[in-house]
Amino acid sequence: MSSTTSVNGIPQGWQAKMLSWLGGPIQRRLAQWGSQLQQINAFEPMLAAEEPRDLRKRSLALRYRAKAGEPLASLVPEGYALVREAAKRAIQQRHYDVQMIGGMALFYGCIAEMETGEGKTLTATLPTYLHALIGKGSHVATVNDYLAERDAAMMRPVYEVLGMSTGIVLTPDTQDTRRKAYACDITYGTAKEFGFDFLRDRLLLRRMGMAQSNLLNQLTSARMEMGGEMPVQREHHFCLVDEADSILIDEARTPLIIGSLGEKAIERIVTLYRWAAEVVPQFLEEEHYEYEHDEKKIELSTEGRQLVRSMPKPEILRGVGLIDLYQYVERAIKCKRDFLLDRHYVVKEGEIVIVDENTGRLAEGRKWRDGIHQAIEAQERIDVSVPTGQAARITIQDLFLRYKHLAGMTGTASSAAREFKKVYKMRVIPVPTNRPVQRKRLPDRVYGTADQKWRAIVEDVREAHIKRRPVLIGTRSIDKSVILSKLLTEKGIPHQVLNAHEVATEAEIVARAGEEGKVTVATNMAGRGTDIKLQQPVKDLGGLHVICTELHDSARIDRQLMGRCGRQGDPGTVQQYMSLDDDVLRTGFGPQTAEKMTKVGEQDSANPQKYLSLLQRAQRKVERRHLRDRFVLLFHEKERKKMQQEMGQDPYLDTPD
Ligand SMILES: Nc1ncnc2c1ncn2[C@@H]1O[C@H](COP(=O)(O)OP(=O)(O)OP(=O)(O)O)[C@@H](O)[C@H]1O
Ligand SMILES: [Mg+2]
Structure with a gap:
C-alpha cells in the first residue's frame, strides 16, 4: 500500500498529516488514526513469519510494558498488529483496515458507529485486548445472553493465541462461576448482569461491615472471607459496550434494582393486591375514576372512593388506611387498562415475564416498579411475589460511568450523539464501511x-x-x-x-x-x-x-x-x-x-x-419524550446521590431496616 492511498475515505500519509491539523474534530481524529494504520501494517510481514510461541511471547512482553506503566497508547501499533495476526490464524478473519480504525476509536473512548453487519464483534477484540494488558480485567457488555455467549465463543480462540483468558457471565450462573469469569483477563456478559453483580457485591460488602469504605479494590482475599462468600467482581477498569445505543440510552430509562427481604405485613399486602384485582371490574371510567391520558394516571372520583369504602373486605385488611386502599384500587385499574397480556407481558411457568418493548424479548428477571408487577400478578391470579422494597439500586448511567475507561459501538448512534456527549462525555465517530452498502x-x-x-x-x-x-x-x-x-x-x-x-x-x-x-x-x-x-x-x-x-x-x-x-x-x-x-x-x-x-x-x-x-413525526415525538424521561431520571438520581453522600451513606444502597 503506497503512503498516500486512503482507506475508504480515511486519509493516510501526507494527507493525513495535513488533515490532522486542519480538519474538523472527527476528520482530524480519523486522519490521526489513519496514519497509525501504516505503523500497524508495518508489523504484519514480521508477525506473519513468527511461530505461535513467539506471538505469545510478544504478547507477554506487552503485558510487562503495560504493567510497568508504559502508556497504552504507545502500545497500540504492536498490540493491534498482534490481534490482527491472531485473528488471521485462529478464525481466519483478518481485521479490515476500517475495523482497525474502529478499534482505535474505541481505544480512545469514543462510540464507534459502524454499520450493521460490518463486523463489530471482531473489532471489539482490539481495544479489549489492549486494555486487558494491565491486568485489571476488560469487560464486553451486550444486550442479551445469546449474544454474549456467541461473541465470547467466537473470539475466545483469538485471545487464546495471545495468552489471554476469556470468561462469560450468563443469567443462570452461580456466584462461583461468576467470580471465575470476572477473574479472567476478558469477561463477556450483559449489561444487566454486570450491574446486578455490582449491586450484589455492594450489599455483601455492607454485610461485611465495609460498605462505607471504598476499599473494594484493595481488599485481600483473606479479609473478604465471610462464610465462604466473596464479592464476584474486581474493579471497573475498561468496558466496551456493544449495541451502545440500546444499553446506554434506551435501557437507561429504568435503573437496576435489587429488593431486600422485608418480613412484616407481607400477608396483608398480598391480600390487598388480590382484593384490589378482584373488585376492579366494578369501577367504571368517568363514573368512579378519571383517566389522565397524558400521564396515564388513574384517579378515583368521590363516587369511586365511596365505593371503595362501602365494599366488604377480608378481615385482615381491617386497619389498612383508606389512602392505601384507594391507591391499591387505582393501581389495579391502571394495570387492567395499560398492561396487556401477550403484549406487555406473558405468563410463563406461573410468573409474569415482561416483554421488552425495545427488543421484543422476554426480559426475564426484570420487574415493573411501584407495585405494578404485583398488581398484575394478582390480576392474573398467580402467586403475588412478595414486595420487598429496595435494597440496592444503580442507574445504567452511573454503572458505566464507574468504569475508568469506557467505549461503545453500534450501527445506530448518530441520532443520539448529543446524549452520548452530554451524559457519557463520549463522542460518536462514524466509521466508513469496508464495502459499499x-x-x-x-x-x-x-x-x-x-x-x-x-x-x-x-x-x-x-x-x-x-x-x-x-x-x-x-x-x-x-x-x-x-x-x-x-x-x-x-x-x-x-x-x-x-x-x-x-x-x-x-x-x-x-x-x-x-x-x-x-x-x-x-x-x-x-x-x-x-x-x-x-x-x-x-x-x-x-x-x-x-x-x-x-x-x-x-x-x-x-x-x-x-x-x-x-x-x-x-x-x-x-x-x-x-x-x-x-x-x-x-x-x-x-x-x-x-x-x-x-x-x-x-x-x-x-x-x-x-x-x-x-x-x-409521531415517532420523533415518542423519542423526545423518552429522552426527557431519561434526563428527569438522571436529575433525580443525582440529587438523591448527593443527599445520601452528604449523610455519609452509600448512594447505591438503602439504609438497612
Ligand atoms: N475481517 C473480516 N473478515 C471476514 N469476515 C468478517 C470480518 N469481519 C466481520 N466478518 C463477518 O461479518 C459478519 C457480521 O459481523 P458482526 O455480526 O460482528 O457484525 P456487527 O457489526 O456486529 O453487526 P450488528 O450491528 O448487526 O450487530 C459475520 O458473519 C462476520 O463473520
Ligand atoms: Mg453485533
Whole structure:
C-alpha cells in the first residue's frame, strides 16, 4: 500500500498529516488514526513469519510494558498488529483496515458507529485486548445472553493465541462461576448482569461491615472471607459496550434494582393486591375514576372512593388506611387498562415475564416498579411475589460511568450523539464501511387500516417467496406475529414464527433466515446483533428482503431490524409498512388524534400515503419524550446521590431496616 492511498475515505500519509491539523474534530481524529494504520501494517510481514510461541511471547512482553506503566497508547501499533495476526490464524478473519480504525476509536473512548453487519464483534477484540494488558480485567457488555455467549465463543480462540483468558457471565450462573469469569483477563456478559453483580457485591460488602469504605479494590482475599462468600467482581477498569445505543440510552430509562427481604405485613399486602384485582371490574371510567391520558394516571372520583369504602373486605385488611386502599384500587385499574397480556407481558411457568418493548424479548428477571408487577400478578391470579422494597439500586448511567475507561459501538448512534456527549462525555465517530452498502430501502407504504396493511404485507411476502428470496418480517408484538402467521398460513406460505417464548432457539432460527425460500416472522428481538449469512445463490436472487410492519418507539430500532440485510456488502431490500391505526400515533399524539386517524383510515376515499410524515413525526415525538424521561431520571438520581453522600451513606444502597 503506497503512503498516500486512503482507506475508504480515511486519509493516510501526507494527507493525513495535513488533515490532522486542519480538519474538523472527527476528520482530524480519523486522519490521526489513519496514519497509525501504516505503523500497524508495518508489523504484519514480521508477525506473519513468527511461530505461535513467539506471538505469545510478544504478547507477554506487552503485558510487562503495560504493567510497568508504559502508556497504552504507545502500545497500540504492536498490540493491534498482534490481534490482527491472531485473528488471521485462529478464525481466519483478518481485521479490515476500517475495523482497525474502529478499534482505535474505541481505544480512545469514543462510540464507534459502524454499520450493521460490518463486523463489530471482531473489532471489539482490539481495544479489549489492549486494555486487558494491565491486568485489571476488560469487560464486553451486550444486550442479551445469546449474544454474549456467541461473541465470547467466537473470539475466545483469538485471545487464546495471545495468552489471554476469556470468561462469560450468563443469567443462570452461580456466584462461583461468576467470580471465575470476572477473574479472567476478558469477561463477556450483559449489561444487566454486570450491574446486578455490582449491586450484589455492594450489599455483601455492607454485610461485611465495609460498605462505607471504598476499599473494594484493595481488599485481600483473606479479609473478604465471610462464610465462604466473596464479592464476584474486581474493579471497573475498561468496558466496551456493544449495541451502545440500546444499553446506554434506551435501557437507561429504568435503573437496576435489587429488593431486600422485608418480613412484616407481607400477608396483608398480598391480600390487598388480590382484593384490589378482584373488585376492579366494578369501577367504571368517568363514573368512579378519571383517566389522565397524558400521564396515564388513574384517579378515583368521590363516587369511586365511596365505593371503595362501602365494599366488604377480608378481615385482615381491617386497619389498612383508606389512602392505601384507594391507591391499591387505582393501581389495579391502571394495570387492567395499560398492561396487556401477550403484549406487555406473558405468563410463563406461573410468573409474569415482561416483554421488552425495545427488543421484543422476554426480559426475564426484570420487574415493573411501584407495585405494578404485583398488581398484575394478582390480576392474573398467580402467586403475588412478595414486595420487598429496595435494597440496592444503580442507574445504567452511573454503572458505566464507574468504569475508568469506557467505549461503545453500534450501527445506530448518530441520532443520539448529543446524549452520548452530554451524559457519557463520549463522542460518536462514524466509521466508513469496508464495502459499499448495497441495502436498498424501498419507498415507505402507508395503509388506511391494519387489515389492509397485513394483506399488502402477505402479498409482498408471496412475491418474494415465489422467487425463492428469503424474507424476514419484524412485528412489534407477539399478538401481531400471530395475526400475520394466520394470514400466511391461509395463503399457503410456509414460515417460521418466533416469539419470545423460545428464547434459546430464536436466534439460531433468525441466523438461518437467510436460506433460500425461508420466511421468518419475528418480534423485534431479532433486531439486534443477529448475524444472517447468505449463500451465493441467495445473493444472486437479490439477498434478504426485510419487512418492517410498523414504526417502533425509536427510529434506531427500525434501522437495526433493517440492518439484518445488506450485511458485509451483500445485496438486500427493506420495506417499511405503516397504517393509520398504528400504535405510534397513540403513543406519540395521544388517544384523540389516534382515534381521528383511525377514522380517516377507515374511509375508502382517504389517501393514507399523505400521512407518512405525520407517522414519522409521531415517532420523533415518542423519542423526545423518552429522552426527557431519561434526563428527569438522571436529575433525580443525582440529587438523591448527593443527599445520601452528604449523610455519609452509600448512594447505591438503602439504609438497612
Ligand atoms: N475481517 C473480516 N473478515 C471476514 N469476515 C468478517 C470480518 N469481519 C466481520 N466478518 C463477518 O461479518 C459478519 C457480521 O459481523 P458482526 O455480526 O460482528 O457484525 P456487527 O457489526 O456486529 O453487526 P450488528 O450491528 O448487526 O450487530 C459475520 O458473519 C462476520 O463473520
Ligand atoms: Mg453485533
